[in-house]
Amino acid sequence: MSAAVERLAGALAGLAGAPVELDRPSDPAHGDYATNVALRLAPSRKQAPRELAQELADRVVEWPDVERAEVAGPGFLNLFLAPAWYGEALAEILERGDAFGGNSAAQPEKVQVELVSANPTGPLTIGSARNGAYGDSVARLLAFAGHTVEREYYYNDAGAQMERFRLSVEARRKGEEVPEDGYQGEYIDELAQVEGDPVPAMLERIEATLERFRVHVDVWTRESALQERLEETLALMDTYSSEGALWVRSSAFGDDKDRVLVRSPERGGLATYEASDAIYIREKFERGFEHLVYVLGYDHQGVVNWYRTLARIFGYDESKVEVLLYQLVHLKRGGETVKMGKRSGNVVFLADLLDEIGVDAARWYLVSRGHEQAIDIDVDLAAQHSSQNPVYYVQYAHARIAGILRNAEAAPVSAAPPAGLAPEEKELVKRLCDFSGIVAEATERRAPHAIPTYLVRVADDFHRFYHHHKVLGSDAQAFRLALCEATKTVVARGLDLIGVEAPERM
DSSP states (O other), X not given: OOHHHHHHHHHHHHHHTSOOOOBOOSSGGGOSEEEOHHHHHHHXXXXXXXXXXXHHHHHHTTSTTEEEEEEXXXXXXXXXXXXXXXXXXXXHHHHHGGGTTOOOOSSOOEEEEEOOOOOSSSSOBHHHHHHHXXXXXXXXXXXXXXXXEEEEXXXXXXXXXXXXXXXXXXXXXXTOOOOTTSOOSHHHHHHHTSOSOHHHHHHHHHHHHHHXXXXXXXXXXXXXXXXXXXXXXHTTSOEEEETTEEEEOGGGGTOSSOEEEEOOGGGTOOBOHHHHHHHHHHHHHHTTOSEEEEEEEGGGTTHHHHHHHHHHHTTOOGGGEEEEEEOOEEEEETTEEOOOOGGGTTOOBHHHHHHHHOHHHHHHHHTSSOTTSOEEEEHHHHTOOSTXXXXXXXXXXXXXXXXXXXXXXXXXXXXXXXXXXXXXXXXXXXXXXXXXXXXXXXXXXXXXXXXHHHHHHHHHHHHHHHHHOOOTTSTTHHHHHHHHHHHHHHHHHHHHHTTOOOOSOO
């Protein structure tokens, strides 16, 4: 919660002698904030809840921040706040500026977020787009909370898949059909026009697409580089040989089974993905990261316990290994699932989606639902520049406020409230105060989808305020300009946390 709400809750807790949580009633007629502290304390105090709530109400009305207090229902305490409180709350937002709502981490850590990590056998798909949008938004939230965050992309540059990819490109260079189990698509023909290993060229395209998508990768890690540390890593693990393969006794560390690290000679004698996982997780901790976040598709749910097992094997805290799994994305037009782009065939590429609906809409819609839920994106709606499109609706609120502030030029701005505040002004200030709690919870739960939901509500409250009240030239101009400035700051920060631009003009 914001400092203004925290102070109020803290003062009430001191009065009640117990922790107090303040909630915003859905109906402002039931107060600006309410608490059930009397209901919780009544049994231990051997008092009727309503009697205890009334005692608290009689005391809090003496405070300058409280206009009146009422007892409701079985013992709820409803608080109606004075204009002075709203002025303090608004002043806090203005003073903190774009830092408002941040630095919520009790113990900042050095965090690595591994995201996307798609093999460079083709352009990024819509599935990787959700990974990037979700993972990057989580990284932005963590950084805003005060953590030091590094984004990393891990890719295979060796192995069977990469060999099929290279053979596919080479076949097209020779004018031949690609192998039956090879890769298809016009991008293979395009890569065939460039000499040398096609992997670097594909990686350049992937990086360019991610940068366009506003996902900046700090470190790119190659599987082949990690394999150089295979022997030293195996030496640190409890292994045994069986059927010609090398196994790790991972079941002794809480895994559901032992796992193969190096296949038998009959099966190629190569290290498995599990061996690469072991090298990589150890290497991450050795680089000084205190918390590891993996962003993976839901089909990787089997690795969750494996990664934590690896942490235990190497003596690290398993609670510092976190795997975030996201569900599929479906694109729809006219209610029907669609394929986008001639080049894509039966695959939807991220670049095609960005061409169709733009970066802002793509970033918004790809984090608009919880990562554990599948997403259906209506591409017709997402491409619209109308109030029916939520990202446009929120951006328009920001642009409208920017216009008001431009027209105000150098007019004074003050958080000092007028004698009487309109309901729309109060609701907007309270909504802005919610931002700190929304962001802190979204960070803790790795749930950036809470941000778009909140921003739509802010835009609703602002448009309602603006519809009912004149800003420029009004008797309360200085206060309303302050309210506009605070709203603009919160909307811009919220949009940035999900990788969406906050336009000054639309």
